[in-house]
Structure formats: C-alpha cells, structure tokens
Amino acid sequence: MAGIYIHIPFCKQACHYCDFHFSTSMKYKDEMMKALVHELQLRRNYLDNEAIETIYFGGGTPSIVPAKDIALLLNFIENNFELGSSVEITLEANPDDLNKTHLQHLYQSGINRLSIGVQSFHDRDLEWMNRAHKKSEAIDSIKRAQDIGIENISIDLIYGTPGLSDKEWKENICQALDLGVPHISSYALTVEPQTALGNWVEKKKMKPMDDEQAALQFEILMNELNANGFKHYEISNFAKPGFYSRHNSSYWEGKKYLGIGPSAHSFNKSSRAWNIRNNAIYLKKINADELPSETEVLEQKDLFNEYLMISLRTAKGVDLNYMENEFGSELFEEFKNNIQTFIEKKWLVLEKGFIKTTKQGKLMADGIASELFILDDKEQ
Numbered sequence: 001m002a003g004i005y006i007h008i009p010f011c012k013q014a015c016h017y018c019d020f021h022f023s024t025s026m027k028y029k030d031e032m033m034k035a036l037v038h039e040l041q042l043r044r045n046y047l048d049n050e051a052i053e054t055i056y057f058g059g060g061t062p063s064i065v066p067a068k069d070i071a072l073l074l075n076f077i078e079n080n081f082e083l084g085s086s087v088e089i090t091l092e093a094n095p096d097d098l099n100k101t102h103l104q105h106l107y108q109s110g111i112n113r114l115s116i117g118v119q120s121f122h123d124r125d126l127e128w129m130n131r132a133h134k135k136s137e138a139i140d141s142i143k144r145a146q147d148i149g150i151e152n153i154s155i156d157l158i159y160g161t162p163g164l165s166d167k168e169w170k171e172n173i174c175q176a177l178d179l180g181v182p183h184i185s186s187y188a189l190t191v192e193p194q195t196a197l198g199n200w201v202e203k204k205k206m207k208p209m210d211d212e213q214a215a216l217q218f219e220i221l222m223n224e225l226n227a228n229g230f231k232h233y234e235i236s237n238f239a240k241p242g243f244y245s246r247h248n249s250s251y252w253e254g255k256k257y258l259g260i261g262p263s264a265h266s267f268n269k270s271s272r273a274w275n276i277r278n279n280a281i282y283l284k285k286i287n288a289d290e291l292p293s294e295t296e297v298l299e300q301k302d303l304f305n306e307y308l309m310i311s312l313r314t315a316k317g318v319d320l321n322y323m324e325n326e327f328g329s330e331l332f333e334e335f336k337n338n339i340q341t342f343i344e345k346k347w348l349v350l351e352k353g354f355i356k357t358t359k360q361g362k363l364m365a366d367g368i369a370s371e372l373f374i375l376d377d378k379e380q
C-alpha cells in the first residue's frame with residue numbers, strides 16, 4: 001500500500017512565519033494544474049503498482065483552487081493507479097476558502113478528510129501571523145464542514161508564539177474541544193530565517209517565546225487532550241480513536257509515497273527524490289517531459305537514522321525486533337548500547353520490545369534521535 005501527495009503551490013497571502021513553497025500569484029494556476037496531471041503520468045510507475053490507500057493535497061493552500069481542479073486530479077489517479085478499497089483523501093484548507101458551495105463541491109469530488117489551518121482562535125495572533133481569516137471564520141468553517149457531513153476533520157494550532165499566554169493557549173485548546181474536531185495537529189512556532197518573522201526577530205522587533213515557556217505550553221496541550229480522550233500518537237498529532245491520519249501514519253511506517261508538484265518529496269524505500277521549489281522551472285521541465293527532481297539513493301545507515309527519527313516521534317516507538325531484522329545485528333547492538341544513558345535519564349523507556357519516549361523525553365525527541373544516529377566516520 002502506498003500514498004500520493006500533491007503540492008498545490010499557491011496561497012492568498014504569505015503568512016509571516018511560513019517557509020513552505022508557495023506563490024501568491026495565481027498567474028500560472030491553470031498551467032500548474034495541467035502540469036500536475038502530466039507529472040502523475042510521467043511518474044505513474046514510481047510506486048510499482050502498489051495500491052494507493054491515501055491521497056493528500058497539501059501546500060500552499062489546496063482550498064484556493066476550484067473543486068473541479070481537484071476532481072480532475074482525482075479522476076486521473078483513479079484511472080491510472082491501482083486504488084485500495086477505502087482511500088483516505090485529505091485536503092488542506094484555510095477557513096476563509098470554505099464557503100458552503102466550495103465545501104459541497106470538494107466533498108462531491110471525493111475529499112473525505114479536511115485539515116484546516118486554524119492556527120489560533122485569537123484574532124490578535126491571526127493578525128500578526130498575517131493569516132487571511134478571523135476567529136469567527138475558523139469556527140464557522142468547521143461547523144459548515146461538519147454540517148455537510150465531513151466528520152474526519154483535523155485542525156492545526158500553533159503554540160509558543162510571541163506573547164501567547166498560557167491562558168490564551170488553553171482557550172485555543174478548549175475552543176477546539178468545544179467544536180468536537182477528532183484530530184488536532186499542533187506545532188511549536190519555529191522562527192525560520194527567510195520569513196518576515198525571522199527578520200523581525202533578527203532586528204529585535206519581536207521577541208520569540210523562550211523554550212521553557214513553549215515546553216510548558218506543549219505540556220498543557222498533552223494534558224488537556226489526553227484528559228479529553230485524544231491519543232497522542234505522534235509528537236505533534238493527537239486523535240480520537242479511529243481518526244488517526246492514515247496518510248501521515250504511512251510516512252511514519254516507512255511506506256512508499258509519490259510526491260507531485262513543486263517542492264514535493266517522494267520515497268520508494270530505496271531512494272528519496274525531491275522536486276524543485278520553483279513554479280516556473282517546474283512548469284518548464286514538466287512541459288518538456290523532464291522530471292524536475294533530484295534523487296538520493298539511501299544507504300542502510302540513512303534508512304536506519306530515518307526509521308529512528310520517525311519512530312521515536314510516535315507513540316508506538318522503536319520496534320526492536322524490526323530494527324534487528326531490518327538493519328542487522330551490528331547497527332542494532334550499537335543502538336542498544338547508545339540508548340542506555342537516555343534510559344537512565346528517564347527520557348526513554350523499554351516497553352514490551354519497543355523503545356519509547358517518556359513524557360519528559362517527548363520534549364526533546366528529535367534531539368535524542370540525532371544523538372543516536374549512526375554517522376559516517378568522516379561525520380564523527
């Protein structure tokens with residue numbers, strides 16, 4: 001089983017913290033939609049005919065394009081790829097795009113899961129972030145989606161933002177709980193250098209939240225959501241039973257995926273490929289029947305490090321049996337030796353053949369993973 005990711009590289013306006021790939025000009029929208037279909041055609045053998053179980057429209061802002069464009073892409077996939085019996089089809093959406101008609105058309109085109117970029121239920125924060133919506137639009141869009149029958153809804157929320165008090169953060173979480181969404185993805189704000197926020201921080205016009213305070217807000221999040229029946233199944237993802245993101249879970253389970261569109265990544269278990277982050281060059285290459293991507297063949301240690309990084313972020317943890325069988329006894333023994341210090345510090349714990357992060361360890365899962373990476377001699 002495999003997945004397809006399609007990157008829609010357009011946004012209404014640039015959020016001040018964002019460094020994803022997008023353009024705020026819709027000039028090439030029609031050409032881009034044709035090119036995405038063309039790339040699907042060029043790369044239709046990438047997944048070796050494995051059945052598709054998830055399709056994910058990310059961006060950028062997929063909800064900015066008409067539902068008929070999404071439907072065309074889905075039709076092409078249906079006619080040219082093997083599909084599993086129940087395919088999860090997610091579309092990332094911004095609240096200001098989700099009027100009733102658009103939602104109905106998206107639903108009719110086959111979208112059965114929405115990931116809505118709410119980020120905050122406080123207008124003050126939405127304003128400095130340069131989001132295109134207000135709190136009221138976020139609430140209304142979620143209710144409208146629920147009214148037309150889309151049950152599988154995730155919302156994004158950001159914590160650790162400048163000036164966000166713990167009380168305001170709890171209000172955001174409570175609002176999400178009141179709306180009854182079954183999935184929440186929540187990330188600490190990172191200050192990326194090539195963004196307006198990065199520039200303000202560098203010029204000391206805005207002060208980022210310190211790490212300890214942000215860690216406290218992460219703890220508030222874990223406590224509130226655990227107390228309300230959510231399973232913390234990946235560091236940044238919480239879901240009610242039956243509502244895990246199958247698409248994202250397949251990344252974490254090391255399944256194959258094909259990424260289409262500018263900046264999209266692909267993985268086929270032996271190599272990783274990434275498309276160019278430039279709409280004009282992407283279009284030029286695709287129109288010339290050339291793949292706009294670079295490829296890296298993954299060595300055993302790359303696959304090991306990747307498995308470690310991803311699985312330490314999940315509730316399931318590192319499967320010791322899988323690790324030994326997949327990567328051999330030499331890497332496995334090295335790993336077993338290296339984890340002892342983290343177990344002593346109570347950041348990692350061994351449970352029924354799985355190594356997992358403790359509550360404290362979750363705060364630094366990525367750091368722990370990078371300490372445990374197997375490096376080339378020249379990297380040490």
Ligand code: SF4
Binds near residue numbers: 011015094
């Ligand atoms: S809408 Fe999403 S992708 Fe577009 S600028 Fe904002 S955060 Fe980035």
